[in-house]
Amino acid sequence: MKPRILILIAFLSLISCKREQKNSSSQSVSISKLVRYEDQNNIFRLKSGNFTYDFKKNQIPFKKIIILNASMMGYISELNAENLVIGVSSPEYIYSERIHNLLLRGKIQNVGNEQKYDVEKIISLKPDAIFTNYIASFDNTYQLLKNNGIQVIFLDEYMEQKPLEKTAYIKLFGKLFGKDKQAESKYQDIEKNYNELKALALKSKEKPTILANEMYGSVWYLPGGKTSVANYIVDANGDYVLKNNSDEKAVTMSFEEVFAKSDDVKYWINAGNHMSKKEMLNMNPYYGKLNVFNKGKIYVLTGKAKEKANDFFESGVVRSDLVLKDYIKIFHPELLPDYQLTYMKELQ
Incomplete structure (x- = not known):
């Protein structure tokens, strides 16, 4: 009987250990009531407002992005990630001198403004992702971009009312850009x-x-x-x-x-x-x-x-x-x- 009991205990311990290892591979981070993300096994899941995004490990970090809101450029600059940006809208509202230098050199393209985006140019640039605030009147544009295989990520950081929670978005950008440690240190x-x-x-x-x-x-x-x-x-x-x-x-x-x-x-x-x-x-x-x-x-x-x-x-x-x-x-x-x-x- 004793050997059987010992085998059973060892089996249960093995199962428990595997469960612990599986759970330990999952990391859930809450930025605010609006935004949270979870890194589990081979999937990175982002929940932003009413939107959920699942990315496979080979999809991130992003290498080419488009930013449609100047307010998000602060996170890009803080992480020294301007080299990832290939397109922006309404550049006249962007303060970053480095972004303007890249625009002058043709490294970054102007893709329109809040009245009308240049969808053809955006599609031709083939970005890994577009970051923007969600605007309901642009639903048709968003859908057209998605139909062309472009990932549109909605982040409404302007809705955050607690200053440090707005700052904490840098951790999400760090995760998506492969700059986790730098982002965490900055925060x-x-x-x-x-x-x-x-x-x-x-x-x-x-x-x-x-x-x-x-x-x-x-x-x-x-x-x-x-x-x-x-x-x-x-x-x-x-x-x-x-x-x-x-x-x-x-x-x-x-x-x-x-x-x-x-x-x-x-x-x-x-x-x-x-x-x-x-x-x-x-x-x-x-x-x-x-x-x-x-x-x-x-x-x-x-x-x-x-x-x-x-x-x-x-x-x-x-x-x-x-x-x-x-x-x-x-x-x-x-x-x-x-x-x-x-x-x-x-x-x-």
Whole structure:
């Protein structure tokens, strides 16, 4: 009996070991509520919003890609993966100097814009994948590309409201480009910087009241209380005028409604891309009634901008630590006496 029992135990142990080995080969990574990926055996599975993609091991890393949204270029640049890019749309909105140099040399092609993509050129380039935000009105174009064997990957990073989760997309790009270790290292560095800056902000004795964004026509589009802007303000130890709001999207208000909330506002951030306070006033004379316009400080997003391109919407998507550092410098300048703003600029 004993030999039989020993054989049975050995058999069960072998099965258990195989199961453990099988499970250990699976790695699931959650970027956010919207995006997660799993590397299991010979399949890499990506779930992004309502879309699921399965790639065989011989399909990745990608060697030739097309980027249709400038905001994704920040991840490409952070990973030094510009050499993988063979096509872009609307290059006038891209800030990266290296991408523009590759465009001039013909290494990267212009494949159209958000009104109309050059489908024939895209097909002729034979990319391994196209990265873009999902736009329902382009469904026919997406289907045409898929029918020609081109993989279209939808990533809506602009919908992420937690700064570090938006940064974490770099890990996904690293996986798809064969730069896993570099991407993980970059993310850890940014995460560490971000958390240290967040702790630094709490050392300030003041918590100034903050107003954000500006008016378009007769409507003021304020960031909702759970948007990325609101989260940055909280992490920079600021008191946002809509802190009790629970929206993850813009909240529309009239000037009168904003005026009623703005009496104690000390800093007005993300006030567009104006060149001066005089220009703002010419555009909207009502701004002159705000205390913050006359006695506070106003900051615009033009610290790294040239023509139609703005690096805040490119590298700033990845470098959440630098964006937070800018806000801390604005709200609590005494905490970062030697730091010069990266993406923001005070309006004179």
